[in-house]
Amino acid sequence: MRIRILLTLFVIVWISLIVRVFHLAIQSNEYYENLSENNSIKTEFSAPVRGEILDRNLEPIAINELGFKIALAPHLTKGDDTRLLDREIAYLLSMIPGLDAKKIAKTYKQADSYYNHNFIDVVDYIPHETVIPLYALMSLRETIAISPSPKRLYPHGMIASHLIGYVAKANQKEVGADASLQLLGHVGKNGIEKYYNRFLQGVAGERRIKVNARNVEIEEIGRTETQENHNLVLNIDMRLQSYISELFEKRVGSIIVMDMYGAIYAAGSYPEYDLNSFVSGISSKEWNALMTSMDAPFTNKLINGLYPPGSTVKTGMGLIYVTSGVMDEHTSVDCTGSMKLGNRSFRCWKHTGHGKVDISKAVAQSCDDYFYKGSIQLGIERMSKGLMRMGLGKKSGIDLPNEFIGTVPNREWKREKFKKPWYQGETLNTSIGQGDFLVTPMQIAQYTGLMATGKLPTPHVAKLIGSDPYTPLPLDVLSPLEKEKLPIIQRAMRGVCNDPGGTAKGHISTRFPIAGKTGTAQTSGIAQGAKERQSEHDMEYLKRSHAWFTTYGPADNPQFIVTVMIEHGGHGGEEAGGIVSSIYNKLDDLGYIKR
Numbered sequence: 001m002r003i004r005i006l007l008t009l010f011v012i013v014w015i016s017l018i019v020r021v022f023h024l025a026i027q028s029n030e031y032y033e034n035l036s037e038n039n040s041i042k043t044e045f046s047a048p049v050r051g052e053i054l055d056r057n058l059e060p061i062a063i064n065e066l067g068f069k070i071a072l073a074p075h076l077t078k079g080d081d082t083r084l085l086d087r088e089i090a091y092l093l094s095m096i097p098g099l100d101a102k103k104i105a106k107t108y109k110q111a112d113s114y115y116n117h118n119f120i121d122v123v124d125y126i127p128h129e130t131v132i133p134l135y136a137l138m139s140l141r142e143t144i145a146i147s148p149s150p151k152r153l154y155p156h157g158m159i160a161s162h163l164i165g166y167v168a169k170a171n172q173k174e175v176g177a178d179a180s181l182q183l184l185g186h187v188g189k190n191g192i193e194k195y196y197n198r199f200l201q202g203v204a205g206e207r208r209i210k211v212n213a214r215n216v217e218i219e220e221i222g223r224t225e226t227q228e229n230h231n232l233v234l235n236i237d238m239r240l241q242s243y244i245s246e247l248f249e250k251r252v253g254s255i256i257v258m259d260m261y262g263a264i265y266a267a268g269s270y271p272e273y274d275l276n277s278f279v280s281g282i283s284s285k286e287w288n289a290l291m292t293s294m295d296a297p298f299t300n301k302l303i304n305g306l307y308p309p310g311s312t313v314k315t316g317m318g319l320i321y322v323t324s325g326v327m328d329e330h331t332s333v334d335c336t337g338s339m340k341l342g343n344r345s346f347r348c349w350k351h352t353g354h355g356k357v358d359i360s361k362a363v364a365q366s367c368d369d370y371f372y373k374g375s376i377q378l379g380i381e382r383m384s385k386g387l388m389r390m391g392l393g394k395k396s397g398i399d400l401p402n403e404f405i406g407t408v409p410n411r412e413w414k415r416e417k418f419k420k421p422w423y424q425g426e427t428l429n430t431s432i433g434q435g436d437f438l439v440t441p442m443q444i445a446q447y448t449g450l451m452a453t454g455k456l457p458t459p460h461v462a463k464l465i466g467s468d469p470y471t472p473l474p475l476d477v478l479s480p481l482e483k484e485k486l487p488i489i490q491r492a493m494r495g496v497c498n499d500p501g502g503t504a505k506g507h508i509s510t511r512f513p514i515a516g517k518t519g520t521a522q523t524s525g526i527a528q529g530a531k532e533r534q535s536e537h538d539m540e541y542l543k544r545s546h547a548w549f550t551t552y553g554p555a556d557n558p559q560f561i562v563t564v565m566i567e568h569g570g571h572g573g574e575e576a577g578g579i580v581s582s583i584y585n586k587l588d589d590l591g592y593i594k595r
Helices: 001-029 027-040 083-093 101-111 128-141 172-177 191-195 197-201 237-249 285-293 312-321 361-366 369-380 380-389 411-418 424-432 441-453 479-499 572-589
Strands: 041-046 059-064 067-072 120-127 143-146 151-153 167-169 186-188 205-211 217-224 232-234 253-259 266-268 331-333 338-341 345-346 353-357 462-465 515-521 546-553 562-568
Touching: 027 172, 027 345, 067 083, 067 128, 083 101, 083 128, 083 143, 120 128, 128 143, 186 197, 191 197, 205 546, 217 572, 237 253, 237 572, 253 353, 253 572, 312 361, 312 369, 312 380, 312 441, 312 479, 312 515, 312 546, 312 572, 331 369, 338 369, 338 424, 345 424, 353 479, 361 369, 361 479, 369 380, 369 424, 380 411, 380 424, 441 479, 441 515, 441 562, 479 515, 515 572, 546 572, 562 572
Parallel strands: none
Antiparallel strands: 041 205, 059 151, 067 120, 067 143, 167 186, 205 217, 232 462, 253 266, 253 562, 331 353, 338 345, 515 546, 546 562
């Protein structure tokens, strides 16, 4: 019996050993084969050169300045012994005296480890002309690797800074979201550079090599070339862009020049900032100056500036009124300069009143009273739904990151945000673009395009993405009746700029008729007891109204939209009329106006 038990145990042990040998020799063969290959096959990645950004005439906007980076061999430190590293740093400084020894040492020590067999980048960029005379000599040193490292350069400095954006060193969060940034190092942080980052940065190349146990290359077994030079052509004309920057000097606000299909020929948020400051790392002093400036130069006012639209909203509001079934183009009101609602007076900007006013006169002369009285008949829900359909209170769809949506207030919005009921006085304020109503300049430009053509354009900065044209189609958002009545609003907008009494009539000097709408968006209320409103020029700067002037031209053959918003500028036509006129005349000089 004992012999049987021993024989059984013996058989079980041998069967177990045979099964284990079979598993190791046969079933695990592929696993260990792969493990062996990983130990002997090494993959080297090559960074692609970032694509350039060009204007519509192929003028460089963002380019790559040729230079080199320097890397040191791994394992130059052994515990506290840094003599080898110190020797290499001393050599680098003897060749290129301007290098920062402390920064090099710190960078190296952070990346060096027993498990790292790759050269360690210690200097990100040195200009081409500095390295070339030294290249041959430095390359003979086995502990130093010199490789190409282009640096982003913005030839126009601060011009169009908010549109173009910039590249800077990728942070840990960005690297976590895109592993290729570990190799590339830099990433688009703002503007076009950020929105089209994946396209511009290209795809890294790979080189697979076989190495021995000492990490010495034996042979190359495969290669994948980098995918690079993904250039981006914009609709921007830098001649026009530079011109609008000169026009807007020492002002705060924004300008948009866009064609009827939404192509942005020039757009500026002011003040601007120098893009080149960010490429190698901006100083704390420069950063704090940008962040603490009252004029918010780092804010892209085109899509992130939120302002009351003021009277610019009266064009779309008028179209809603005359197609409502409650009012039409023949409906008129008697403007006496003030309207009583409860115990409060709602003033028209003209304190003596406009007299009898229909929609054409109400838009051309910007009569507040007409819109007050019309809003009571329609109500806030019909007004807000109509305005949102026309592009307000939602993103314009422009190819720039982090666009704001603004606010078209109504009962539901107020209930959700403030847990309070809606009051009729708020309806009156909304009808003239005041109260809680907030828009971006880009939304007003897009909305003006709708008034000009009956189609809502999608603003876009890019023209060619590689070789592919980018031409988003305008949206058809108006009802058949609104399209039928739209010419009424268009004639009134022409009257703003050309008719006696038009709010911009005395401030336009274009070579051809244009159409538009002025706006004076209040930033501070007027006391109920005040007999007359204080002159904008007599107010403290921050209490002055924002000046709007949004236009299209030529009036009879719309080709371009020009929208200007000047923070605390006062009256729209007076402050912005000259700027708008100069831009249209410049468009004519550049051959863009077809007559």
